[in-house]
Amino acid sequence: MYPAVLLFVIRDSINAGKPLIAAMVHHSGSIQSFKQQKGMHTSISEILKEKSPKPSRRSLPCLAQSQTHPLNLNHFLSVPLSSEPKPEAEGLSQSVSTSCSLLPPHTAEEGNDQYVEESEVTTCETKADESIPLKKPSTRVKLQARNDSVQGKKSAGSSGLFFRDGKKRVDYILVYKKSSPQVEKRCTFEKNLRAEGLMLEKEPSLTNNDIMFVKVQAPWDTLCKYAEQMNIRMPFRKKSYFTDWKSKTLGSRFHLRCRQIKSWLPRNPMKLDKEALPDLEDTDCYTAPFSRARMHHFTINSREAFFSNSTRSRIIHHVLQRTKYEDGKSKMGINRLLGNNTYEAAFPPHEGGYKSRHPIKTHGAQNHRHLLYERWARWGMWYKYQPLDLIRRYFGEKIGLYFAWLGWYTGMLIPAALVGVFVFLYGLFTMDSSQVSKEICEANNTIMCPMCEDTCEPWTLSDSCVYAKVTHLFDNGGTVFFAIFMAIWATVFLEFWKRRRAELTYDWDLIDWEEEEEELRPQFEAKYSRVERVNPISGKPEPFQPFSDKLSRLMVSVSGIFFMISLVLTAVFAVVVFRLIAMEKFASFNWYFVKKNWQFATSGTGVCINFMIIMSLNVVYEKVAYLLTNLEHPRTESEWENSFSLKMFLFQFVNLNSSTFYIAFFLGRFAGRPGKYNKLFNRWRLEECHPSGCLIDLCLQMGVIMFFKQIWNNFMELGYPLLQNWWSRRKMKKGGGGGPNVENKAQLPQWDKDWNLQPMNAHGLVDEYLEMVLQFGFTTIFVAAFPLAPLLALLNNIIEIRLDAYKFVTQWRRPMPARATDIGIWHGILEGIGVLAVITNAFVIAITSDYIPRFVYAFKYGPCVDKGHHHKNECLRGYMNSSLSVFEMRDPNNSNLSIYCRYRDYRAPPWSSVPYEFTLQFWHVLAARLAFIIVFEHLVYGIKSFIAYLIPDMPKGLCDRMRREKYLMQETMYESELTHLQKERKKKGRRYHHEWP
Structure with missing residues (x-):
């Protein structure tokens, strides 16, 4: 027998005749004590296992759902035994709300009575009644321990996670300056928030006397009301997967043998230990849209734990977005108040510090933020898989989906990087044996025509030996294979990502979210509230944007886009002019080293100037894209984000790749020939390609821009927030802003710490996705010219994942947890880049490379034409002499003499009957180039389509699980409704059967 104490609490029942409420407190050896020791929630309904007078349906079951922390019996022991009715204390009345019964939400008057500005909240914590005898001393120890837990919760409240009463957790923080003149708007807004059912409490800043924090908390009834309005899906039953093949073969000998063999194998070092992460049980429950009328269907073990922190923040953000601060259709929303400086910031608070004095292995994690830092954001975890479920739970599904995509993209880069390294090593090992490089290095007597008009002199072909060998590293036989491989890789990456996304959306309960949750933007509602149309999906009237208004705004936006693109092309033209001027200057430079390597110097300086222009214009593009997107007035947040993302991508893609397209397809194509050169503005001769080709210029352009852009982006993403946060801490230590000097940062409440952090980018994840999508374009579009691009992207992304994780956990305020079903418009952009990559690589191989x-020379003009066998080096003997034409020019030392110089082209010699006309070999090469483009594109597109057809977008096992879930949802609802009706009939004394009435 477990010792127990039976405590009777009599409330106003002597004269009123109310029933007695009995509660039994078991010893620590009981099941309830075991649950409390393990951190599990207990309820009075579980304690009342013994036979006792049955309470009413509106009392203990509702109280059982309301307890999150260990139950404090002093609440019951301190009630006075008076026959006169007295009002209940505020804390008790809120903790024992009728969660199971359908009561109306708090009214505005109740909210005002409970929380007034700068007022302390009265709690029901009173001293235990010493007159009630306790039969066992252990029970008194138990009660004291529970009192200590409540006191510990109060101390936690002082750290910035709770209200002053130490019970109500802070769900959202609003920040404003006392010196702000927008007092009336703020007071009206906060009054309306209380009318919506939110609880507010103000707290001054400890670091700045001008800063005031408004703590926001949503009580249970408010959460239920808006959860039903927002169609939030909540858990109601544990998932069962016995139809899965793993469950079918769970007890088979083969499965047991496989598990035994797997236990012998070494553990995957990339996986996180199971004990390192908590068991997130809420991800393994079936869910349904929340309804207060069917609340008994849902699994509500605790009112405070039923709605997660991210869900609570999302509900409050929904209320903040739709609360008015003045009379008028457009005078609503926290975004407008942030824009007119009524509030300085609005954010959900972090769950505590991310560091601890004690190691996490021995003492465990203090909170989810600490756990994320130790198991995800630390640089030492760079080789580990990401805890996606924990990321989603803390930051929301939208950010979790971004990190899932980033991790998937990084993992898929590993095979691409390995193949690219093999192609590069193949060029490195065959560099000395290349027949083309040998002929260039041994051509000591081959005189080349001057590369510029006045200051340049003839030079020998052997001077470009190093240039030719470096070109062979990237222009070799493996280039075509690697281009085909990367085109197939892009398709496989996108198809398998669709499958991975389907699994995540199912696990995270996002399958039907878009249709249920898509909401109108407050700006759209305010702008077009006068004209309403019935939504064909919901059947409800909503604001409508006329087609003429939408078309006119779209035309203005498109005009702005074309103007910015023309500005980019103007910048590229300026870079081209700079290269022409620099070419003449470096070719006539006094320093011999620069004069000898004038082509490298011209390309290098041109790339650096182009990089600076690119980074400068990106700042302008972001502001223009934001302005044009707001001008369009998109209907929903997803439409706004997609429109803004598309504009940013178009601007930066053209800005980043326009110079690359010029070098790949236009450099050296329109230069003319000696004696008849084409000149820009009749002043500067157009730039020519090197005798070994223009591919090395394209490779240099890609390598420099990709390398320096990634370094700059990483600095701006982490270095800039670090500097800003360091400056904030420095001001805080000096007592900046007129606030007190807080020496110990740990003494600050959490809202003060979060206020000193930097806010998340105003555009959300657009910049994060944009950086990776542009990198994907660089990795695939011109990969034939730079096979090391996947390797650079892989190394950058390994750093990028931990850098973004560190930034989200430690340097940024906690963003509002948002939901998303996919990566949005970026998936379509990635597919478009994959299609464009096939075309560009076909042109790079056919036109830019040699x-x-x-190939034409080896099989048509080379020494192997009449032979049965074809050896690569032997068949290319004499290729350089065949690819260089002859020009007759005056001797620079003696104008009366003529000499012959060579230049890169397929033209007839001066002694021919048709001098300087294109030869037959030129037309053969041109026909072969066009044929290769057509064959390459059709072949690769066919392979891509076939692979996309073979790989389904959703795994078969997932389809079966979804079908079974729908079946079980219906069965569960039927069973729950039947049980509910049976209880109602039994309560009324009616007969009932185990079938539907």
Whole structure:
């Protein structure tokens, strides 16, 4: 027998005749004590296992759902035994709300009575009644321990996670300056928030006397009301997967043998230990849209734990977005108040510090933020898989989906990087044996025509030996194979990501979210509230934007886009002019090293100037894109984000790749020939390609821009917030802003710590996705010219994942947890880049590289034409002499003499009957290039389509699980409704059967 104490609490029942409420407190050896020791929630309904007078349906079951922290019996022991009715204390009345019964939400008057500005909240914590005898001393120890837990919760409240009463957890923080003149708007807004059912409490800042924090908390009834309005899906039953193949073979000998063999194998070092992460049980429950009328269907073990922190923050953000601060249709929303400086910031608070004095292995994690830092954001975890479920639970599904995509993209880069390194090593090992490089390095007597008009002199072909060998590293036989491989890789990456996304959306309960949750933007509602149309989906009237208004705004936006793109092309033209001027200057430079390597110097300086222009214009593009997007007045947040993302991508893609397209497809194509050069503005001669080709210029352009852009982005993402936060801490230590000097940062409440952090980017994840999508374009579009691009992208992304994780956990305020079903418009952009990559790589191989001219020479003009066998080096003997034409020029030392110089082209010699006309070899090469483009595109597109057809977008096992879930949801609802009706009939004394009435 477990010792127990039976405590009877009599409330106003002597004269009123109310029933007695009995509660039994078991010893620590009982099941309830075991649950409390393990941190599990207990309820009075579980304690009342013994036979006792049955309470009413509106009392203990509702109280059982309301307890999150260990139950404090002093609440019951301190009630006076008076026959006169007295009002209940505020804390008790809120903790024992009728969660199971359908009561109306708090009214505005109740909210005002409970929380007034700068007022302390009266709690029901009173001293225990010493007159009630306790039969066992252990029970008194138990009560004292529970009192200590409540006191500990109060101390936690002082750290910035709770209201002053130490019970109500802070769900959202509003920040404003006392010196702000927008007092009336703020007071009206906060009054309306209380009318909506939110609880507010103000707290001054400890670091700045001008800063005031408004703590916001949503009580149970308010959460239920808006959860039903927002169609939030909540858990109601544990999932069962016995239809899965793992469950079918769970007890088979083969499965047991496989598990035994798996236990012998070494553990995957990339996986996180199971004990390192908590068991997130809420992800393994079936869910349904929340309804107060069917509340008994849902699994409500605790009122405070039923709605997660991210869900509570999302509900409060929904209320903040739709609360008015003045009379008028457009005078609503926290965004407008942030814009007119009524409030300085609005954010959900972090769950505490991210560091601890004690190691996490021995003492465990203090909170989810600490756990995320130790198991995800630390640089030492760079080789580990990401805890996606924990990321989603803390930051929301939208950010979790971003990190899932980033991790998937990084993992898929590993095979691409390995193949790219093999292609590069193949060029490195065959560099000395290349026939083309040998002929260039041994051509000591081959005189080349001057590369510029006045200051340049003839030079020998052997001077470009190093240039030719470096070109062979990237222009070799493996280039075509690697281009085909990367086109197939892009398709496989996107198809398998669709499958991975389907699994995540199912696990995170996002399958039907878009249709249920898509809401109108407050700006759209305010702008077009006069004209309403019935939504064909919901059947409800909503604001409508006329087609003429939408078309006119779209035309203005498109005009702005074309103007910015023309500005980019103007910048590229300026870079081209700079290269022409720099070419003449470096070719006539006094320093011999620069004069000898004038082509490298021209390309290098041109790339650096182009990089600075790119980074400068990006700042302008972001502001223009934001202005044009707001001008369009998108209907929903997803439409706004997609429109803004598309504009940013178009601007930055053109800005980043326009110079690359010029070098790949236009450099050296329109330069003319000696004696008839084409000149820009009749002043500067157009730039020519090197005798070994223009591919090395394209490779240099891609390598420099990709390397420096990634370094700059990483600095701006982490270095800039670090500097800003350091400056904030420095001001805080000096008592900046007129506030007190807080020496110990740990003494600050959490809202003060979060206020000193930097806010998340105003555009959300657009910049994060944009950076990776542009990198994906660089990795695939011109990969034939730079096979090391996947390797650079892989190394950058390994750093990027931990850098973003560190930034989200430690340097940024906690963003509002948002939901998303996919990566939005970025998936379509990635598919478009994959299609464009096939075309560009086909043109790079056919036009920019010398692969096709070498191929035509080997099989049409080389020494192997009449032989049965074809050896690569032997068949290319004499290729350089065949690819260089002859020009007759005056001797620079003696104008009366003529000399012959060579230049890169397929033209007839001066002694021909048709001098300087294109030869037959030129037309053969041109035809082969066009044929290669057509064959390459059709072949690769066919392979891509076939692979996309073979790989379904959703795994078969997932389809079965979804179908079973729908079946079980219906069965569960039927069973729950039947049980509810049976209880109602039994309560009324009616007969009932185990079938539907």
